[in-house]
Amino acid sequence: MTATTVTITGAGGQIGYALLFRIAAGDMLGPDHPVRLRLLEIPQGLKPAEGAALELQDGAFPLLRDVEVTDDAAVGFDGCNIALLVGSRPRGPGMERADLLAANAGIFGPQGAAIQKHAAADVRVVAVGNPANTNALIARTSAPDLPDDRFTALTRLDHNRAVGQLAAILDVSPGAIRDVAIWGNHSATQFPDVAHATVDGTPALDALAARLGGAEQAAAWVDDEFVPRVARRGAEIIEVRGSSSVASAANATIDHVRDWMLGRSDGWTSAAVVSHGEYGVPSGLISSFPVASDGSGYRIVEGLDVDARARARIDASVAELVAERDAVAAAGLL
Numbered sequence: 001m002t003a004t005t006v007t008i009t010g011a012g013g014q015i016g017y018a019l020l021f022r023i024a025a026g027d028m029l030g031p032d033h034p035v036r037l038r039l040l041e042i043p044q045g046l047k048p049a050e051g052a053a054l055e056l057q058d059g060a061f062p063l064l065r066d067v068e069v070t071d072d073a074a075v076g077f078d079g080c081n082i083a084l085l086v087g088s089r090p091r092g093p094g095m096e097r098a099d100l101l102a103a104n105a106g107i108f109g110p111q112g113a114a115i116q117k118h119a120a121a122d123v124r125v126v127a128v129g130n131p132a133n134t135n136a137l138i139a140r141t142s143a144p145d146l147p148d149d150r151f152t153a154l155t156r157l158d159h160n161r162a163v164g165q166l167a168a169i170l171d172v173s174p175g176a177i178r179d180v181a182i183w184g185n186h187s188a189t190q191f192p193d194v195a196h197a198t199v200d201g202t203p204a205l206d207a208l209a210a211r212l213g214g215a216e217q218a219a220a221w222v223d224d225e226f227v228p229r230v231a232r233r234g235a236e237i238i239e240v241r242g243s244s245s246v247a248s249a250a251n252a253t254i255d256h257v258r259d260w261m262l263g264r265s266d267g268w269t270s271a272a273v274v275s276h277g278e279y280g281v282p283s284g285l286i287s288s289f290p291v292a293s294d295g296s297g298y299r300i301v302e303g304l305d306v307d308a309r310a311r312a313r314i315d316a317s318v319a320e321l322v323a324e325r326d327a328v329a330a331a332g333l334l
């Protein structure tokens with residue numbers, strides 16, 4: 001089998017370190033699928049990336065064909081089939097949101113252009129670095145010759161967090177839960193939606209009502225505990241752990257790519273993909289939707305009922321995405 005070339009930006013960082021060994025072990029593309037890794041960093045990040053490359057060698061992974069560390073995007077994206085855009089500029093003290101968007105546009109714009117120029121024709125891209133949806137949009141806009149469906153942003157961690165919370169309250173395995181959805185932005189405005197979710201085939205809302213003593217109690221738990229907890233889980237992890245999510249973010253990135261490349265049979269998942277107007281989300285925005293995959297690409301699950309409360313929450317998160325897009329455009333960066 002031909003090796004797949006996976007480029008990881010920010011590979012010298014924390015999520016990069018958690019990703020590399022799982023990719024090399026075959027967790028992302030399958031136990032028979034050889035991989036070639038390209039670790040793209042900025043000059044300050046080269047040493048940790050080089051150290052990780054030494055450790056990859058020491059892992060003696062049978063599937064790992066080759067590892068290259070570089071700070072040159074032309075080399076890093078050369079022949080790339082899967083681009084994991086993890087490296088980004090974090091928010092510094094006193095930094096305004098507009099400054100953060102601009103700093104990241106300066107990263108994701110050139111990377112999008114380099115992907116168009118140097119990557120393989122079948123390249124697929126996922127933005128992990130925050131603000132992930134808008135960073136993906138910037139990369140997408142900088143690669144106009146590539147199709148829309150090659151560009152995604154990661155909301156799978158939010159999706160997995162939602163499944164984890166449901167599994168915990170219902171005391172079931174996460175594997176029993178299907179068809180949770182994350183809508184909107186990967187931010188505190190996101191809408192984790194259980195309206196269509198099932199637990200071992202039973203509607204999740206019925207299972208919650210049985211567990212919590214009634215439909216009213218179930219609705220209150222969803223609105224007052226579940227939605228805010230999932231949306232703010234990143235902050236909770238920082239409070240408890242003293243550092244942001246790393247292994248769970250790497251795990252979600254692997255889930256996102258595996259389902260995208262290989263397909264999934266057990267219901268839908270969530271990913272931020274380019275809208276073509278589905279569910280009233282403005283065309284061109286990269287927003288999270290429920291998505292299905294047969295391995296040929298992510299497809300937005302259409303035709304779901306969206307009630308007035310869900311509509312309002314989706315609209316609020318999409319309004320934030322529009323504001324991010326407009327801020328970047330106003331600065332001449334889109």
Ligand code: NAX
Pocket residue numbers: 009010011012013014015016040041042044045086087088089090107127128129130131132154155156157158186234244245246249
């Ligand atoms: P780290 O600060 O540990 O690593 C970031 C790495 O990126 C550094 O090694 C840095 O040198 C490198 N880098 C910076 N600019 C670069 C560029 N232009 N080209 C290549 N590399 C570059 O952060 P880490 O904990 O790994 O997090 C990475 C990103 O993931 C952050 O933006 C973070 O906010 C984001 N996250 C996104 C999540 C999601 O669900 N979408 C969840 C986890 C995480 O918060």
